[in-house]
């Protein structure tokens with residue numbers, strides 16, 4: 001049996017040059033994503049989730065640098081030729097971004113946007129591509145797909161446009177879908193529908209998915225594993241159920257306490273995580289969460305914690321972790337500091 005993960009990220013660093021200094025957006029991150037599994041990436045805004053996804057994709061901003069290894073199905077993604085990139089991206093790996101308004105071409109009808117990739121990557125005829133497009137729109141819950149194929153993006157609601165984006169992403173039957181805040185621009189009910197749709201399709205197709213969100217409730221119940229990022233580093237990684245039910249990192253604990261819609265704590269008072277992310281151009285030694293952590297001690301300010309195993313599929317980078325069975329109700333500072 002092949003036990004190699006579908007996607008392997010090793011010691012990924014992504015630094016961006018700015019007038020203020022070098023932003024260490026991603027600082028030595030390693031993670032695995034297995035075939036047919038969904039991995040959530042969570043963390044506050046600015047913790048490095050999007051830059052990490054973009055570094056994996058090779059989409060780095062100007063004046064930036066990247067190091068480490070990213071392997072997909074055994075191939076080094078960071079060393080692909082232009083031709084290989086075209087084969088991998090869009091076909092084997094597809095991406096859904098936050099804003100379908102910007103990702104869709106406003107002057108091209110849905111039919112062409114949906115069939116172009118299939119014709120190019122799968123080599124199917126125009127009529128075969130059209131038939132597939134209709135089935136895809138049905139699969140993602142777009143009513144009256146015949147009519148939708150003739151639409152321009154502005155003729156559809158935001159939710160419909162995002163469904164079309166997902167259909168486009170799925171068109172070439174990718175092995176991996178990367179969804180970066182795929183529903184942030186949508187209202188809450190539509191958000192839930194689209195997220196549930198992504199999880200359903202991921203399972204039905206046996207596809208892998210990386211679901212990125214600042215909102216823990218987005219990945220809860222929709223991913224098998226979760227990686228919690230803080231200030232460019234991984235704080236905690238494990239099975240989603242275990243991390244959410246028994247978080248061990250003080251940051252995860254605090255983040256859960258600050259998240260309103262996780263079922264098991266719906267009635268608990270919300271906790272604010274006081275303070276803000278550290279300056280990404282000037283990381284201090286020690287744990288990057290220490291200045292905001294109510295449980296930090298001198299060692300936390302001097303020693304950068306490594307990820308250590310605390311369960312069968314659960315690692316945590318915290319010198320004073322939450323006790324194994326503590327409920328996830330509070331953590332971090334709530335006094336505004």
Ligand SMILES: Nc1ncnc2c1ncn2[C@@H]1O[C@H](COP(=O)(O)OP(=O)(O)OP(=O)(O)O)[C@@H](O)[C@H]1O
Nearest residue numbers: 016023025044045046047048049050051061214280
């Ligand atoms: N193009 C850029 N130029 C300079 N700095 C950037 C750029 N893109 C991101 N950064 C910085 O990199 C760090 C990580 O940003 P990133 O967008 O990855 O965070 P995030 O966790 O995805 O946040 P969000 O949830 O808001 O998307 C932040 O300090 C951000 O300001």
